Every structure is written in structure tokens, then in C-alpha cells.
Amino acid sequence: MPFHPVSMSSWSSRPLPWCRVRRWLTAGGSLSARLQAVCESFTVQRLRQGPSALRAGEAAALNKPGGRVHAREVVLRCDGEPIVYARSLVDARHVRGPWRALRGLGTRPLAQLLFQDRAIARSALEYQRLCPAGAWRRQVARRWLEATGEPLPAGTWWARRSRFRKGGATLLLLEVFSPALERRRTVKRRR
Numbered sequence: 001m002p003f004h005p006v007s008m009s010s011w012s013s014r015p016l017p018w019c020r021v022r023r024w025l026t027a028g029g030s031l032s033a034r035l036q037a038v039c040e041s042f043t044v045q046r047l048r049q050g051p052s053a054l055r056a057g058e059a060a061a062l063n064k065p066g067g068r069v070h071a072r073e074v075v076l077r078c079d080g081e082p083i084v085y086a087r088s089l090v091d092a093r094h095v096r097g098p099w100r101a102l103r104g105l106g107t108r109p110l111a112q113l114l115f116q117d118r119a120i121a122r123s124a125l126e127y128q129r130l131c132p133a134g135a136w137r138r139q140v141a142r143r144w145l146e147a148t149g150e151p152l153p154a155g156t157w158w159a160r161r162s163r164f165r166k167g168g169a170t171l172l173l174l175e176v177f178s179p180a181l182e183r184r185r186t187v188k189r190r191r
């Protein structure tokens, strides 16, 4: 029987209970690579990239009391279907330093920076179920409407968060998973 513990309404690195997108949420390595393996076409729709204000919980997660950050927001599409909203951010100073490659990324997946450099270490994953009336769900709904022209699809939305360290500078990555992902395998079907 599916179980949504209320306690997952804030970030937790505890093992995830069963949920329909659990396999995707807990999969290690590159999400883009996994999606490329199971989708006929995989694209990154870049919504915005540049100076941004910090959102709920981001200052603490970046260990940055305030000030400006450089943020990148995208929607990942599998066979044209929007299925993940992602927001990655670094201290604005670091986009001229360890994370300068962010600026030239365009619509290439962020994974190309994160998983091809052995000097980059990833933290443990944290998970959160987006509360229907929560601030994050409202933020994601605004970006989803901007990206797709559609309201956020109904259903339970889960997010995961992780940090990537490079040269003493942290990149915070938030990935929000559409319930539509439950229909997709996480690995290619064996022929």
C-alpha cells in the first residue's frame, strides 16, 4: 500500500519509502544519461540562467546567508514530454571561478559538467514531497506554466536535492520529478 509519510514534507536524506517515482529519485549517476537511454529523444529546455534571488531553504543549503546567486532553470523533456524541472545555483562570485563553465552550457545537460570531472564530489541525496499548497510547488507551477503553457499536472510531486563541490565552491541542484515519470523505465528494456 503506498505510504506518503508527512515527515517527508521537509528535506530528508532518510531512505525513501515506496512512491511511484522512487526508482528515478534514488537513481545515482546522471539523470540525463538515464533519460537518454530510455527516451527516443531527450532535450533540455532552458528557461532562464543568470542572477537570481535565493528561494526558501537555499541560503542554508548553500551555507550562504544572503546575497545574489547565479541560477539555471530548465525543464527536461523525454520524447517532447516535460518530465523534470531543475534549478541549479551557485554563489554569483563562483560563476567567474570554479563554476565558470556554467555560463557556456546553453541547452547542453548540466551533467556534462558534473559527471566528467573527477574533481567534483556529490553529496548524499535529500528528498522531499512537494506539499500541494507549499511554496516550492507554487514556484515549480509558475515555471512549468512558463515552459509548457500548461498547469502543473495533478498527482504527487517529489523533489530531490544534492550538492556538488568543486574547488571549494558548491553547486546546489534541485530536481523536481513529474508523476509522469512513473510510466517510464529507469533502464533500457533488454532486447
Ligand SMILES: C=C(O[C@@H]1C=C(C(=O)O)C=C[C@H]1O)C(=O)O
Binding pocket: 029, 030, 031, 032, 033, 044, 072, 073, 074, 076, 084, 086, 087, 088, 108, 109, 110, 111, 112, 114, 173, 175
Ligand atoms: C545533473 C544532471 O543534469 C541534469 C540537467 C540539468 C541542466 O541541464 O540544467 C539539470 C538537472 C539534471 O537533471 C544530471 O543529468 O544528473
